[in-house]
Amino acid sequence: MHIPAELAIQADADLKEYNTLGVPSRARYLTTVDSTALLTQALRFAQEAKLAVLVLGQGSNTVLTRDFDGLVIHNQLRGVEVLAETASHIELRVAAGENWHQFVTRAVNQQWFGVENLALIPGLVGAAPIQNIGAYGAEVKDVITAVEYLDRTTLATQTLSNDACQFAYRDSIFKNALCDATVITAVQFRLNKRATLNLGYPALADEAGEQPSLASVYDAVCRIRTQKLPDPAEIPNAGSFFKNPLVTAEHHQRLKSQFPGLVSFATGEGYKLAAGWLIDQAGWKDKEVAGVRVHQQQALVVINPAIRSGADVMALAAAIQQDIARIYNVQLEVEPRIY
Numbered sequence: 153m154h155i156p157a158e159l160a161i162q163a164d165a166d167l168k169e170y171n172t173l174g175v176p177s178r179a180r181y182l183t184t185v186d187s188t189a190l191l192t193q194a195l196r197f198a199q200e201a202k203l204a205v206l207v208l209g210q211g212s213n214t215v216l217t218r219d220f221d222g223l224v225i226h227n228q229l230r231g232v233e234v235l236a237e238t239a240s241h242i243e244l245r246v247a248a249g250e251n252w253h254q255f256v257t258r259a260v261n262q263q264w265f266g267v268e269n270l271a272l273i274p275g276l277v278g279a280a281p282i283q284n285i286g287a288y289g290a291e292v293k294d295v296i297t298a299v300e301y302l303d304r305t306t307l308a309t310q311t312l313s314n315d316a317c318q319f320a321y322r323d324s325i326f327k328n329a330l331c332d333a334t335v336i337t338a339v340q341f342r343l344n345k346r347a348t349l350n351l352g353y354p355a356l357a358d359e360a361g362e363q364p365s366l367a368s369v370y371d372a373v374c375r376i377r378t379q380k381l382p383d384p385a386e387i388p389n390a391g392s393f394f395k396n397p398l399v400t401a402e403h404h405q406r407l408k409s410q411f412p413g414l415v416s417f418a419t420g421e422g423y424k425l426a427a428g429w430l431i432d433q434a435g436w437k438d439k440e441v442a443g444v445r446v447h448q449q450q451a452l453v454v455i456n457p458a459i460r461s462g463a464d465v466m467a468l469a470a471a472i473q474q475d476i477a478r479i480y481n482v483q484l485e486v487e488p489r490i491y
């Protein structure tokens with residue numbers, strides 16, 4: 153097999169640094185790409201060598217449960233470009249390898265509104281549309297105008313409009329019809345130059361002060377997140393491990409009469425239950441299975457301080473899922489991608 157020298161491919165690569173759960177896993181091959189030309193070459197190499205491909209950004213929403221017998225592509229495409237600007241809006245094209253939080257910080261410093269509620273979410277820009285990242289009442293779909301990607305089979309460049317991305321709660325076409333079929337190369341955003349704060353989330357409104365500004369909202373989000381969520385650099389984790397489950401109105405009614413403190417909110421399709429509340433009430437905080445723990449303050453966060461395997465992480469997740477199904481008759485869906 154011919155391995156192109158430009159790809160600087162590492163064989164039998166350690167992936168511990170490429171996933172925030174820190175699970176030990178190895179890749180048959182690993183390459184870091186910083187241009188679309190290199191990315192295309194990497195995909196072509198994988199095709200010719202009949203290798204499976206796994207694209208990783210920061211690995212903050214990924215659980216590696218085994219060694220990867222293929223090519224891992226670490227996305228480091230960089231650059232931010234202004235596509236258009238009017239008195240009220242700015243349109244930007246941000247390369248997929250840009251750090252998400254640095255992009256948010258830059259937007260806030262420029263007085264561009266729309267991404268401040270999403271500050272401090274780990275990961276790279278290219279992964280943001282995949283699960284339609286969201287926090288504090290905002291979702292990235294509200295500011296994305298288009299997503300650019302390379303088709304992993306045809307190697308053709310494609311651009312999908314916001315509508316075509318089929319964004320939903322922690323979901324998009326990139327987790328469904330186009331799952332593992334693309335490499336996102338850039339995301340296009342439309343940000344507001346006029347003040348439009350999203351303070352629908354009560355805890356954020358309280359923290360942002362009496363005269364909230366773009367900077368005070370950004371600071372408030374950073375403060376709340378730093379207090380509430382473990383920093384993966386200190387305690388390995390992948391953020392919220394389960395999605396908030398959706399139940400019917402009847403199911404919600406039954407649960408509410410049995411568990412009056414149930415935390416839930418109505419949606420167009422039924423009721424969303426706070427997965428963290430269900431797990432907390434089931435007594436899982438600070439519990440351990442196979443050396444992997446539930447965080448002592450955040451029942452939704454699985455932590456891996458003892459650096460156990462991805463299979464051990466999933467053993468804890470399965471035990472929680474079984475318990476929640478038994479107590480509440482609710483199926484919890486894992487949020488990170490499992491490989």
Ligand SMILES: Cc1cc2nc3c(=O)[nH]c(=O)nc-3n(C[C@H](O)[C@H](O)[C@H](O)COP(=O)(O)OP(=O)(O)OC[C@H]3O[C@@H](n4cnc5c(N)ncnc54)[C@H](O)[C@@H]3O)c2cc1C
Nearest residue numbers: 209210211212213274275276278279285286335336390391
């Ligand atoms: C402490 C913590 C807090 C978090 N808080 C939140 C939160 O508030 N809200 C939220 O929504 N998420 C949250 N997350 C999850 C995570 O930060 C996001 O999902 C983030 O977008 C993942 O980015 P990443 O670069 O690390 O993706 P990775 O984990 O590297 O990749 C995730 C998936 O996307 C694929 N992928 C990555 N890049 C590309 C690309 N360029 N093209 C094609 N496929 C690609 C991967 O193959 C994988 O399937 C949190 C995670 C942690 C650790």
